[in-house]
Amino acid sequence: MNLRDLRYILAVAEHQHFGRAAEACGVSQPTLSVQIRKIEDLLGVALFERSSRAVAPTDACQALIGHARTAVAEADAMLAVAWTLRDPLAGRFRLGIIPTLAPYLLPLVFAPLRDALPALEIEPWEDQTAALLDRLRGHELDAALLATEVDGPELASRPLFAEPFLAALPPEHPLAGREQVAEAELASDMLVLADGHCLRDQALAACGREGTLGTLRAASLATLLNMVAAGYGTTLIPGLAAGAAQDGGIVLRPLAARTGRTVRLVWRARFPRGTAVDAVGDVIASRLRGYAEGAASDVV
C-alpha cells in the first residue's frame, strides 16, 4: 500500500466521482479506476459502490477512511516540517568553546552571529578541549572553537584567527619595565592553569618548559591573573583576555617572538550542515580580521 493510494481513496470518497477525483489528483480516470480496484483487492473489501451515476463509499470505506486521512495528513506534516528545516542556516547549532576563549570571544561574536545568522540558534557549550572533542564525536556538539590542531579523518577544522600571547606581570616585577618580554624569561616564575587546559601546555611549551613548577593549578584565567596581581609570579595569557587583565593592576607586555595560538573551528567531517559551519566560521573570522596584526590591547 502506498500513500498515493490513500490519497486516491480520499479523493474518490470526497468527490464521489472518479473523473473529478482523478483531475484533483492530477492523473487520468483509468489510473484511478485501476488503482482503486487494486487497493480493494489488497484490503479484501470493496471501498466504493459504483453505479453509472454515482459513487458511494461503503461502510468499510467509512471505517477505514479516518486512518487514511490521518496517515496522509502526517505525511504532509512531515513534508511541511522538512520544508522549514531546509534552511541549513536555521535551527539549533551547538557550539563548543574552550574556557580560555569563551569569556572573551563570545561577547565579541555573539551580536555579529545573531545579526548575520538570525535563524541559527547558537547554543554555546564551555568545556576543555578533550571534553569538547568527545561531545563533538558523540554528536552532542555541531562544532567547537579550539586552540589546538586536530587530526584524523573523522574531524575537519579551519583556522579562524591568530591570537598572540601576552606576558602578564605584577607591576613590581623586574620584567615589567621592558617594552617586550622574551618567552624564556618567564619560565622561572610562571604560573599555569590546571591540567586539561590547552593554554597550560601552550604556555609551558612557549617558555621551553616541560614539567611544572610549584603547586598552583588555577582553574581559570581569572584566578591566575589575581595571583599575578598579588605578586606570586608571572603568567602568559591569550590576547583576547587582555581587556579583563588590565583592570587588576597587572602589566601586560608583548612577547619577543610573538608566540601565540591559532583559534580553530572544528567539526565532524561528515556533519551534513557544512553550510552552517562555514557561515559561523566566516562571521567569527571576519569579526577578528586584522586582530593579530594590530596591538593586542586596543584592537578589541
Place this chain on the structure above:
Amino acid sequence: MNLRDLRYILAVAEHQHFGRAAEACGVSQPTLSVQIRKIEDLLGVALFERSSRAVAPTDACQALIGHARTAVAEADAMLAVAWTLRDPLAGRFRLGIIPTLAPYLLPLVFAPLRDALPALEIEPWEDQTAALLDRLRGHELDAALLATEVDGPELASRPLFAEPFLAALPPEHPLAGREQVAEAELASDMLVLADGHCLRDQALAACGREGTLGTLRAASLATLLNMVAAGYGTTLIPGLAAGAAQDGGIVLRPLAARTGRTVRLVWRARFPRGTAVDAVGDVIASRLRGYAEGAASDVV
C-alpha cells in the same frame, strides 16, 4: 514520498546501521542507501550522518520521525481494520421490510438468521415499499424484503417464498361456512389498507376491482382485522398473518384460485456484499421452505 520510504527511515533510525536495517526491511543494503538518499533530496534535509562506523540521525530526522511513525502506524491500523472487515458475512446489514410482512416474518427468521450468520448485525427497517426502495437506492438500506416485482437495471431481486392470501371473514358472514372462497366473491364488501401498502393493490387486483369501496383506509393489518371481526366487512390477508388473525374471532378461508404474493429480497445490483445478500436470502428461503404447499394456518 512513499510509505515504504517512511519505513526505511524508521528502520535506519532504529538500527543505526544500513545493513541491519535493510535486513529488517527485507531488502538489500544498496536499496536502502539509494532510497534514503532520495528521500533526503526530496525533503531537502539530511536525515542521517554517515561515518564508517556509525549512522546517527540528525536533528532534522528527530523532528520528522514522529510524523513518519504515526503515518506508518495509521496505515498499518488501516490494514488491520480492513482485515477484520474482510468477512462479507460480518458487520451491519440494514434490511428493509414492508409492514404487512415484518410483524409476522421477523419472529420466524430472526433466530435462524442470528444462528446462521452470527457476525451479521441485521438492522430491520419497517416502511412501505416506495420508501424502502428510495432508501435502498440512497444507500440507506442494504437490502429489502418486498412483495412486489422491481425492475430497472439498478436493482436486483430474488424470490424467497410464495405467500398465499387468505380470506378473512366475520363468523356470521355468508361465506364463512364455505371450505374455500372465490376471490371475486370478496369484492363487494372487502376492506383494504391505506394507500402505499402493496397489499392494498394486490387485494384489489385479486378481486378484480380497480377503484376503492367505502372510506376506510386502515393503517395496519391489525386495524383491518379488528374491523372484520366487528362485522364491517371482509378482507384479504397474507398467509403469514394467519396466526395473528385467528385470535380475534375471525374465520379464515383459503382462496379458490390460490391467489397470493411472492416475497422477494431486493438489493442494488452493484451492492458489493452480494455474499451477505445471498446468505440472508438463503436463510429466509430455507426457513419458509414448503410453507406455500402446506396448510397456511398450521405450518407456521
Place this chain on the structure above:
DNA sequence: AGATCTGATAGATATCAACTATCGCTGCAG
C-alpha cells in the same frame, strides 16, 4: 432513438525500485 456521461478495459510505455557486483573509506590486528 441518439446524445452524453459514467466507470471499466486493453495495450503500450516509461518510471523506478530492486538486485548483484564492486568500490572507497576507516579502523583493527598481525
Place this chain on the structure above:
DNA sequence: CTGCAGCGATAGTTGATATCTATCAGATCT
C-alpha cells in the same frame, strides 16, 4: 605498516508497475 574486515556508496541491469491514450459498455436524459 600493511593486509583484513566492516560499512556505506556507486554502477549497471532487470523486472514490476503506475501511467497514459483509445475505446468499450451501461445508464440516463432529451
